[in-house]
Amino acid sequence: MKAIGKIDWAFSAGRIPFKNNGEEPEFISHDKIAVLNTSEENAIVELLIFYEDQKPVGTYEILVRAKRLRKIRFNDLIAPEAVQLERNYSCLIQTNVPVVIQFSRMNTGANSNAEMSTIAFPVEPEK
């Protein structure tokens, strides 16, 4: 199957909400990316987290199998260290094969759930 997407991605408005309402884990507020790997090869996804006031932390390495999708919650990342909740961060995502990446956030901190989703920024290769 044809590999579609890009090998470099980024998003800048990361911030995992701290407050939650409802049953867990279904209603835990979170930031998440969905990675689609249409290629014939496993994708090694490497995340580098940027903060406002310290040097970047990473890389967080995650496998997305060939011709599969995988959802990655930033709340669950612990290696090399946990991503702090309620703190601004940005993320650079690099992979070995082209993938498609969508970013989403669920915030259950208020009485009704709020969800948002956007395509992450696909980085064009230098010419």
Place this chain on the structure above:
Amino acid sequence: MREEEWKNWSGSLSFKPGAILTPESEEEIVQLVKRARREKRKLRVVGVGHSSSPLVKTDDILLSLKHFKGVEAPDLEKNRATVLAGMTVKEAGKDLYRYGLAMHNTGDVDVQTIAGAIGTGTHGTGRELRNLSSMLVGVRMITGTGEIIDTNIEEDEELFRALRVAMGTCGIFIKMRLQLQPFFRLTRKEWCVPLDKCLGNLEELQERNRNFDFYWYPRSDMAKIRVMNKEGEKMPEIPYGKLTFKKEGDSHKVLPRSRHLKFDEMEYALPAKNGPECFLEVRREIKQKWRKGVAWRVLYRTIKADDAFLSSMYGRDSVTISLHHNAGLPFWEYFKAIEPIFRRYGGRPHWGKKHRLKAAELKELFPCWDDFQKYRERFDPDKVFLSPYMEELLIPEE
């Protein structure tokens, strides 16, 4: 003799000993101890530095027994063998297997020395399984006066209640005779489950499996159930969970789990009946106040009572609950906030992990505290093995 900074496994403990010595013979150690005693110096023995409490911290002599390796005198009738004090749990497991023997249990981590694991009451999980210290049935050690003592549990049973968890304060173990088992194979399975299902089935999971523990993940409120049984024995069905891992093999290969990530840890052992309630309070506290920065799991294990004077499981079947945090990140505020909960439920700290208790508080937690001290004073009358931290730990202020 070298002067250099020493760091423990997680990196949270570092100090500059006066000297790090690596003797190659028993006689060399005897002379070192006698000289230290004569010159009123302190001497602590270090293993691989996996512990994160300052048991080995000293600005004086730090002694490594890394040259003391090997397994001797295997006895397949009594299932015993002698392990030299520089052997790690991993090395011993591998070597004992060659003789058809195995340790009854180990923890997830097998990089520690056996001597360190025994000396601190380190344990694995399993309601019917005692800690690693309980394996000690014989010892060849050098006391604080430089005397060599070679004895076994048949000669003096009470002595071993002191020696089994002694943190190197009664003598330097050179060789340890261990009560083992014929080698056996294990099946390990792990499932990811909702926490309420894990807690709802806790009693049955503990009762029906040789080894059972669970991790709780603060950021998802999910649990990972981990079960091991001897090969051929019934493994549980967990219809409410997703199987995430399976392994079969010799016990020394299946008991440990590879750990590439370093962490700091606080662990308390509680009376088993208090385990679930204490866990729920710890969980509540973490969810309300700490999971903004804490994502590492909390580990819940069971362990059988024993009679070693300073064992955290002395006289009571126990549950241990441990907190983990990434090595290198600030952990004390988190650990300090949870420690009072452990204490309210009757907790005793793991000697080799982070805690803040000193002798006056510890004395109240161990009913045979004074019995231990009699042996310690007998074997080390001049406190050669008591560094300032060890004094804080074992000698209450007047």
